[in-house]
Amino acid sequence: MKFLLQIILIIGLGFILQLFFPFWVISIVGFASALGFRYRKALAPFLAAFLGGLLLWGGMAYYQNLPNDGQLAERVSALMGFGGVWTLIILTGVLGGLLAALGSLSGYFLRDLFQGQKKPSA
Amino acid sequence: MVKVIVDENQLLPYMKLLKFIISGGITFGFIYLLSTYSAFGIAQLPAFGKWLDPFGGFWNNSRSEQQIAKESLHFAGLSSAVEVVYDERLVPHVFAQNESDALFVQGYLEARHRLWQMDLMARSAAGRLSEVLGDKTLEIDRLQRRKGLAYGAEKAVTGWVETAGDRMNPFMRYVDGVNAYIDQLDERNMPMEFKLLGYRPETWTALHSALISKSMAQTLCSRETDLETTNALKELGPQIFSFLFPEYNPKQTPIIPEDNMVLPLDSMLGPAIGSTGTSRHRRPEPLATEFLGSNNWAVAGSKTASGYPILCNDPHLKLTLPSIWFEIQLHTPEYNAYGVSVPGFPGIMIGFNEHIAWGETNGSEDVLDWYEMDWVDGSNTQYHFDNEIRTVEYRVEEIKIRGAETVVDSVRYTHFGPIVYESEDSEEADLAMRWIALDKPDRFEPATFLDLNKASNYEEYVAALQNYISPAQNFVFACDDGDIGIWVNGRFPIKTPGQGTAVTLADESSDLWTDYIPHAELPHVRNPQQGFVGSANQHPTDPGYPYYYNGNFDDYRGRILNRKLSQMEEITAEDMRALQNYNYSILAEEALPLLLDHLDTTQLTTVQLGLVELLRNWEYEFKKDSKAAILFDKWWSSFYKRTWDEFYKLDEQMSIRFPEDWRTIDFLANYPLIVYWDDQATPQRETPGDIVTLAFLEMYDNLHLQLEEETFNWGIYAPLQIEHLAKIEAFSRPGLATGGYSSALNAIRGPSGTGPSWRMVVELGPEVKAYGIYPGGQSANPGSPYYDQMIDDWVDGAYYELHFLKSPDQTDPNYWLHQEFKPR
Numbered sequence: 001m002k003f004l005l006q007i008i009l010i011i012g013l014g015f016i017l018q019l020f021f022p023f024w025v026i027s028i029v030g031f032a033s034a035l036g037f038r039y040r041k042a043l044a045p046f047l048a049a050f051l052g053g054l055l056l057w058g059g060m061a062y063y064q065n066l067p068n069d070g071q072l073a074e075r076v077s078a079l080m081g082f083g084g085v086w087t088l089i090i091l092t093g094v095l096g097g098l099l100a101a102l103g104s105l106s107g108y109f110l111r112d113l114f115q116g117q118k119k120p121s122a
Numbered sequence: 123m124v125k126v127i128v129d130e131n132q133l134l135p136y137m138k139l140l141k142f143i144i145s146g147g148i149t150f151g152f153i154y155l156l157s158t159y160s161a162f163g164i165a166q167l168p169a170f171g172k173w174l175d176p177f178g179g180f181w182n183n184s185r186s187e188q189q190i191a192k193e194s195l196h197f198a199g200l201s202s203a204v205e206v207v208y209d210e211r212l213v214p215h216v217f218a219q220n221e222s223d224a225l226f227v228q229g230y231l232e233a234r235h236r237l238w239q240m241d242l243m244a245r246s247a248a249g250r251l252s253e254v255l256g257d258k259t260l261e262i263d264r265l266q267r268r269k270g271l272a273y274g275a276e277k278a279v280t281g282w283v284e285t286a287g288d289r290m291n292p293f294m295r296y297v298d299g300v301n302a303y304i305d306q307l308d309e310r311n312m313p314m315e316f317k318l319l320g321y322r323p324e325t326w327t328a329l330h331s332a333l334i335s336k337s338m339a340q341t342l343c344s345r346e347t348d349l350e351t352t353n354a355l356k357e358l359g360p361q362i363f364s365f366l367f368p369e370y371n372p373k374q375t376p377i378i379p380e381d382n383m384v385l386p387l388d389s390m391l392g393p394a395i396g397s398t399g400t401s402r403h404r405r406p407e408p409l410a411t412e413f414l415g416s417n418n419w420a421v422a423g424s425k426t427a428s429g430y431p432i433l434c435n436d437p438h439l440k441l442t443l444p445s446i447w448f449e450i451q452l453h454t455p456e457y458n459a460y461g462v463s464v465p466g467f468p469g470i471m472i473g474f475n476e477h478i479a480w481g482e483t484n485g486s487e488d489v490l491d492w493y494e495m496d497w498v499d500g501s502n503t504q505y506h507f508d509n510e511i512r513t514v515e516y517r518v519e520e521i522k523i524r525g526a527e528t529v530v531d532s533v534r535y536t537h538f539g540p541i542v543y544e545s546e547d548s549e550e551a552d553l554a555m556r557w558i559a560l561d562k563p564d565r566f567e568p569a570t571f572l573d574l575n576k577a578s579n580y581e582e583y584v585a586a587l588q589n590y591i592s593p594a595q596n597f598v599f600a601c602d603d604g605d606i607g608i609w610v611n612g613r614f615p616i617k618t619p620g621q622g623t624a625v626t627l628a629d630e631s632s633d634l635w636t637d638y639i640p641h642a643e644l645p646h647v648r649n650p651q652q653g654f655v656g657s658a659n660q661h662p663t664d665p666g667y668p669y670y671y672n673g674n675f676d677d678y679r680g681r682i683l684n685r686k687l688s689q690m691e692e693i694t695a696e697d698m699r700a701l702q703n704y705n706y707s708i709l710a711e712e713a714l715p716l717l718l719d720h721l722d723t724t725q726l727t728t729v730q731l732g733l734v735e736l737l738r739n740w741e742y743e744f745k746k747d748s749k750a751a752i753l754f755d756k757w758w759s760s761f762y763k764r765t766w767d768e769f770y771k772l773d774e775q776m777s778i779r780f781p782e783d784w785r786t787i788d789f790l791a792n793y794p795l796i797v798y799w800d801d802q803a804t805p806q807r808e809t810p811g812d813i814v815t816l817a818f819l820e821m822y823d824n825l826h827l828q829l830e831e832e833t834f835n836w837g838i839y840a841p842l843q844i845e846h847l848a849k850i851e852a853f854s855r856p857g858l859a860t861g862g863y864s865s866a867l868n869a870i871r872g873p874s875g876t877g878p879s880w881r882m883v884v885e886l887g888p889e890v891k892a893y894g895i896y897p898g899g900q901s902a903n904p905g906s907p908y909y910d911q912m913i914d915d916w917v918d919g920a921y922y923e924l925h926f927l928k929s930p931d932q933t934d935p936n937y938w939l940h941q942e943f944k945p946r
Contacts, residue, residue, distance in 0.1 A: 018175075018177040018178075019177060022157075022172070022175070022178065022309070023156070023157075023171045023172060023174075023175035023177070023178065023179070024153045024156075024157070024171065027149055027153060031149075057174075057175075057176050058176075060176035060177060060181070061174075061176040061181050063176075064176055064181040064182060064184045064185065065181065065184055067184060067185055068184045068185075068905050068906065068907065071184075071904075071905050071906075071907065071909075072180065072181075072183060072184045072314075072903070072904060072905020072906075073181075073184070073905075075852045075853055075904045075905070076180055076852070076904075076905075077852075078851070078852035079318075079850055079851075079852035079853065091174065092174045092176055092181070095156070095170065095171070095174050096176070098152065099149075099152070099153070099156075099171070102145065102148055102149040102152055103149055105145045105149075106142060106145040106146045106149050109138065109141045109142035109145050109146075110142050112138055112141075112142075113135065113138045113139055113142055
C-alpha cells in the first residue's frame with residue numbers, strides 16, 4: 001500500500017513542482033516522499049521512487065511527443081545515435097526514475113538513521 | 123594477539139550515517155553530471171538532465187507553434203496594436219499602424235522562429251564561435267578576427283548612427299523587437315539549439331544586425347583570386363597568362379544590353395597588371411565557393427500576356443536548415459510589402475508591394491584586394507610607403523573559448539586594412555586586405571531595403587538604391603506603371619586597368635583606392651528596347667564601359683537567360699516559373715559537340731558506342747532522370763583535369779588560378795597545337811583527340827558499373843543535401859534527387875549543397891499575383907511541421923501562390939492563427 005502511495009505521491013507532487021523547478025527537483029520529491037513512509041529495507045523505497053519517476057518522466061515525454069507525431073523525438077533520437085521515439089521516451093523515463101530513486105534512497109537512509117533503534121530487527 | 127571485540131550495535135549508527143552520506147553523495151554527483159555540459163570532458167555532450175527533462179528540456183520544444191496561440195503579448199516598445207495572421211506555411215502577415223511597430227514585430231517574430239540562426243550568424247561573423255563551441259572553432263574565429271568583420275560592423279554602426287538622422291529609430295525598434303522575445307525566454311522555452319549546446323542567447327544590438335550584414339558581405343562580395351592570379355602570372359609570364367586568362371568572353375551577353383557592342387582588342391589580350399609582389403602565395407583557407415550566384419529578371423508588359431511587367435528572382439546560396447530566408451508580409455497605412463528577409467536585419471530584401479517588385483543578384487565585381495607589405499625590419503610592424511615609414515596599429519582580439527583559456531590575438535592594421543594572411547616562412551609575405559565592407563559607411567545602408575519596401579515608382583527605387591554600399595548587388599525592378607530596370611548597385615573603387623587582379627606591392631599611394639564610381643555612372647538601364655532586363659552574375663557591361671573593373675563572372679546563365687527572354691512573347695507567370703527551373707546548359711551545348719567530334723570512336727566497344735549515342739541524342743538538359751547528364755559531367759570534368767594537368771601539379775605547391783570553362787572550350791575548338799594538350803605524365807605528345815578519348819574511357823571506367831542499373835540517373839548521381847547550420851546530420855535533409863546544374867538557370871549543385879534559395883515570380887497589375895518557395899520552412903525547430911515543410915515541393919519545382927493580404931480579417935481556416943501585439 002505505502003509502495004503504491006509513494007508512487008502516487010511522487011507523480012503528483014513531482015508533476016506540480018517540475019512545472020516550476022529544474023529537473024533535479026524530482027530527486028527532492030523522491031527524498032521527501034521516502035521520509036513519509038516506513039520501509040524495512042532500502043529496495044522498496046528505491047523501486048517505488050524509480051517507478052514513480054519513470055512514469056512521470058516517461059509519461060510526460062509521451063504527452064509532449066503527441067502534438068507533433070514524434071517528429072522532434074525522431075530527429076533527436078537520431079542525433080543521439082539510436083533509433084526510435086520509444087527508446088528516447090524510455091531513456092527519459094529511466095533517467096527520471098533514477099533521479100527519484102536516488103533521492104528516495106537517501107531519504108530512506110536518513111529516516112533509518114534516526115529511527116534505527118526502533119526499527120524491528122530483521 | 124589482541125582480540126578486538128566490537129559491539130555491532132555501537133557501530134550501527136555510523137554504518138547508517140555512512141549509507142546516508144554515500145547515497146546522498148551519489149545523488150548529488152548524478153545531478154551534477156546531468157547538469158554539466160561536456161561532462162567527462164566529452165566535447166559538446168549536452169547536459170542530459172536538462173536536455174531530457176520532459177518538462178523543460180527538448181521535449182518542451184515539441185509544442186512550439188501550438189504555444190503561439192496561447193501567447194498574449196504586451197510590449198512597452200509598441201506605440202499601437204499590431205495584428206498578425208499566420209497562414210498555412212507559418213508565414214506571418216503583420217498589420218501595424220506605423221513602420222516602427224511593424225519592424226518591432228518583425229524583430230520579435232524572426233527571433234521567435236529563428237533566434238539561434240541569428241545568434242550563430244552574428245557570432246560566426248564576429249569570430250565568437252569558440253565562446254560556445256569550444257576550441258575546435260578557434261582557427262575559424264581567428265581568421266574572422268583577422269579579416270576584421272567585427273571591426274567593420276562596429277564602423278558600420280558608427281557610420282549609420284552619424285548618417286541616419288531619425289531613421290535610426292525604426293531600425294532600433296527592430297532590435298527592440300528581437301530583445302522583447304529574448305527577454306521573456308527562460309530555460310524551458312528557449313529554442314532547442316540553445317538547450318542542446320547549453321548556452322543562453324545574449325541581448326541583440328545594432329552591432330549584431332551589422333554583423334548579419336557583414337556576414338552577407340563575406341558570403342557575397344569577398345570573392346577574388348588575387349593570390350592565385352599572382353602565382354599564375356609568375357609561373358606563366360605575362361604573355362601566356364594573358365593568353366590563358368582573358369577577362370572577357372566575347373560570347374558573353376552583359377547585364378546592360380548594348381546595341382552597338384564594340385569589343386576593343388585590348389580586352390582579349392587581358393589586363394595590364396601593375397607592380398605585383400615578389401613572393402609566392404599560399405591561401406590558408408579554401409577559395410570562396412564559385413557556385414554561389416543568382417538570377418533575376420523583369421519582363422516589360424510588351425512581352426507579357428497580361429500586359430503588366432513580371433519580375434523574377436532566385437538567389438543561389440548555400441542551402442541550409444533553417445534557411446537563410448524568412449518569409450513575411452509587412453502592412454502599414456503607408457505601404458504593404460511582402461517577401462523574404464534575412465533574420466537579424468530589418469525590412470524585406472527581396473519582394474514586392476502593391477506597385478513595385480524588386481530582387482537582387484550578386485555583383486561579382488572584385489572589391490577585395492590584397493597588398494604585400496614592404497616591412498622595414500623583421501619586427502614586421504613598420505612599412506615603407508611613399509618614401510616614408512608608417513607604423514601599424516594594433517587591435518587586440520580576445521577570443522574566449524568555452525572550457526579553455528582565452529586566446530589573445532593582436533591584429534595589425536595598416537592604412538590599407540588588416541594583415542589577414544600572415545607569413546609562416548620567409549618565402550611568403552604578409553598580406554594586408556583592402557575590402558570595401560570594412561569602410562565606415564557614409565550612408566545609412568539599412569534605408570535601402572526599408573525604402574524599397576515602400577517605393578512606388580522608378581524614381582523612388584533609384585533613391586532607395588543610393589544608400590547602398592555593400593555587398594554589391596544587381597537590383598532588378600519592375601513597376602505596375604510599366605517601368606522595368608536594373609542597376610548594378612554598390613560601391614566600386616575606380617581602378618586602373620588590371621588593378622587589384624593580383625597581389626600588389628603596398629609601397630605607393632598610387633596603389634590605394636582613392637575614389638569610387640559615382641552612383642549615376644554605375645551600369646544601369648531603364649526600359650531597354652528588348653523589353654526585358656536581367657542578370658545572372660555575368661559581366662555587367664561590355665568592355666566599352668569607361669571604368670575598369672574585374673571579377674569572377676559567370677558565362678553561361680546570363681547567356682541562356684538573354685537567349686530565352688529575347689525569344690519569348692506573351693509571357694505568363696507559369697512560363698517564368700518554368701524558366702527558373704530550366705536545366706539547359708550552354709556549357710554542355712558548346713562543349714559536347716566538340717568532345718564528340720574529337721572522340722576516337724574506333725577505340726570504343728559496342729557498349730561504349732551506345733553511350734556515345736545516348737550523348738548525341740541528349741538535349742543538354744540536366745534533368746533529374748537524365749543519364750546522359752552524368753556522362754557529360756564526368757567526361758567534361760575528366761577532360762578538364764587532363765587538359766590542365768600542369769595546373770593541378772602547380773596547385774600542389776601554391777594557390778593557382780585555373781583557366782575558365784569557356785576558354786577551355788575555345789582551345790578545343792580553335793587551338794589544336796598548344797602545349798597544354800600534352801599529358802606531362804607520358805613520354806609521347808598527346809593531341810586534343812587523345813585527351814578527349816582518354817577522358818571518355820576514364821569516365822566509362824568510373825561509371826560503367828552504376829550505368830548498368832536502370833534507375834541510375836542525374837538526380838541520384840548528384841544528390842543534394844540540405845544541411846543543418848550546426849551540421850547535425852539528424853536535422854539535415856540528405857539525398858534529395860533534383861535536376862539542375864551550375865551553368866543552368868536552375869543552378870542546383872548537389873555536391874556543394876548550393877542552389878536557388880528562394881524562387882519568386884511576381885506579376886504586377888491591379889491585383890498583384892505572386893508565387894514563391896524556398897527549400898526549407900519558416901520554423902527553425904526540428905520538431906515543427908514547418909521545419910522542412912517546403913523542401914519536397916521545391917525539389918519538384920512547385921510554387922505556392924503567396925497570400926498578399928489587404929487586411930488581417932481572414933475567415934479562411936488556412937489562416938489558423940490570429941495574434942495580437944498590444945502596447946503596454
